[in-house]
Amino acid sequence: MEIKRYLQQLRDEGNFREIPNFTKSGILDFSTNDYMGLGADEALQERFYADPASRKVPMTSSAARLLAPRQIDYANLEVFLRLLYAKRRGEDTGALMFNSGYHANTGLIPAIASKDTYIIADKLVHASIIDGIILSRAPYARFPHNDFDRLESMVAKKAPEFGNILVVVESVYSMDGDSADIERLIDLKRRYPNVVLYVDEAHAFGVLGPRGLGLVASSSAPGMVDVVVGTFGKAAASMGAFAITGRDMRDYLVNTARSFIFSTAIPPIQAAWSRFTVGALAQMDKERAHIAELGKRLQQVIHKYSPVDVVPSHIQPLIIGDSKKAVELSHKLYNIYGIKALPIRKPTVPAGTERLRFSLSASMKVSDIETLDKALADLLPVINPPKL
Numbered sequence: 001m002e003i004k005r006y007l008q009q010l011r012d013e014g015n016f017r018e019i020p021n022f023t024k025s026g027i028l029d030f031s032t033n034d035y036m037g038l039g040a041d042e043a044l045q046e047r048f049y050a051d052p053a054s055r056k057v058p059m060t061s062s063a064a065r066l067l068a069p070r071q072i073d074y075a076n077l078e079v080f081l082r083l084l085y086a087k088r089r090g091e092d093t094g095a096l097m098f099n100s101g102y103h104a105n106t107g108l109i110p111a112i113a114s115k116d117t118y119i120i121a122d123k124l125v126h127a128s129i130i131d132g133i134i135l136s137r138a139p140y141a142r143f144p145h146n147d148f149d150r151l152e153s154m155v156a157k158k159a160p161e162f163g164n165i166l167v168v169v170e171s172v173y174s175m176d177g178d179s180a181d182i183e184r185l186i187d188l189k190r191r192y193p194n195v196v197l198y199v200d201e202a203h204a205f206g207v208l209g210p211r212g213l214g215l216v217a218s219s220s221a222p223g224m225v226d227v228v229v230g231t232f233g234k235a236a237a238s239m240g241a242f243a244i245t246g247r248d249m250r251d252y253l254v255n256t257a258r259s260f261i262f263s264t265a266i267p268p269i270q271a272a273w274s275r276f277t278v279g280a281l282a283q284m285d286k287e288r289a290h291i292a293e294l295g296k297r298l299q300q301v302i303h304k305y306s307p308v309d310v311v312p313s314h315i316q317p318l319i320i321g322d323s324k325k326a327v328e329l330s331h332k333l334y335n336i337y338g339i340k341a342l343p344i345r346k347p348t349v350p351a352g353t354e355r356l357r358f359s360l361s362a363s364m365k366v367s368d369i370e371t372l373d374k375a376l377a378d379l380l381p382v383i384n385p386p387k388l
Helices: 003-013 042-050 072-089 101-112 127-136 148-158 182-191 247-256 268-281 285-305 323-337 366-379
Strands: 094-098 117-122 140-143 164-170 195-200 227-231 241-245 315-319 355-359
Touching: 042 268, 072 094, 072 241, 072 268, 094 101, 094 247, 101 127, 101 164, 101 195, 101 227, 101 241, 101 247, 117 127, 117 148, 127 164, 140 148, 148 164, 148 182, 164 182, 182 195, 241 247, 285 315, 285 366, 323 355, 323 366
Parallel strands: 117 140, 117 164, 164 195, 195 227
Antiparallel strands: 094 241, 227 241, 315 355
16 A cells, blocks of 8 residues: 555544654643653652662663673562562572563564464454564464453363463453453463463553562462563563563573564663662552552543443543544543543554543542543543442
């Protein structure tokens, strides 16, 4: 398709994307992934740089991880993660850092999926997971979102035919904020030993579970999940990602994950900062309780204006069902009320489910949710009035 014609088609549909240039100060930001408020915590940065050693950490790695001259900062981060997760998973725990969640998923899945692997992924997994599946060249199928009965029937059919069945889900889904049933997955693995469980916790890490380690860590048997993926770029207010797995698998990935082997490593200073922020996250149980309460209040607000039920998560969608209307509502919230909530359109979400995505931060107050409620009341009809 001719580029100009394609771009015009996107504009006509309301699906044209531009890099935003937000200029207002003092906005109420419901679009951030800074779930725990660390990204805007200047005092935290000051404490980090108060250590003279932190000010001497290099700003560049200058090489891929296997060639980088300085390894101590990466090793410190990975050892710290291993020790955190080992308390729940056991001694056979390894941690490996990647440059981003995209690098992790596009490197891990092709490395894990052998010629004798069949992949089954939730219909709503992230694009990076889909790209990883395609790069693996393994046969695959996708099951309806969170339909674990359907997943089990697919596993039962394919398990006798393949050496491994790689089941891939997210623990918290980035567009709907709902969660996978980790206990059901663990039960599935117990009954089908050749199942390999892969759970992406990008939107749960730091926010949920013991010490913010995610939903797998809060399950009955965390060690049954073969690969857990987390990210530093959201709740941890940094950059990069990591995989938690067994020690042998960790060594295997060092030798086979192409995105790890062939990418210049993130700067050592970034790894040192991630070690610092993850340490802070582990102590933020009070803030995790607060964001959970904010989620309950936001659910009450969204329910009034939404044709679709939402869960009380730190991520909640307001389904609009039309790209142009979603963009228009987003612009009005920003320009009139100083509220930033970005439109999410196809292909990120299926056509007909275009939405505004609201994400919460532990730095928010209940009064911020009330401000949003008043703005939406001015702009939208109430579909579901509160019960008296």
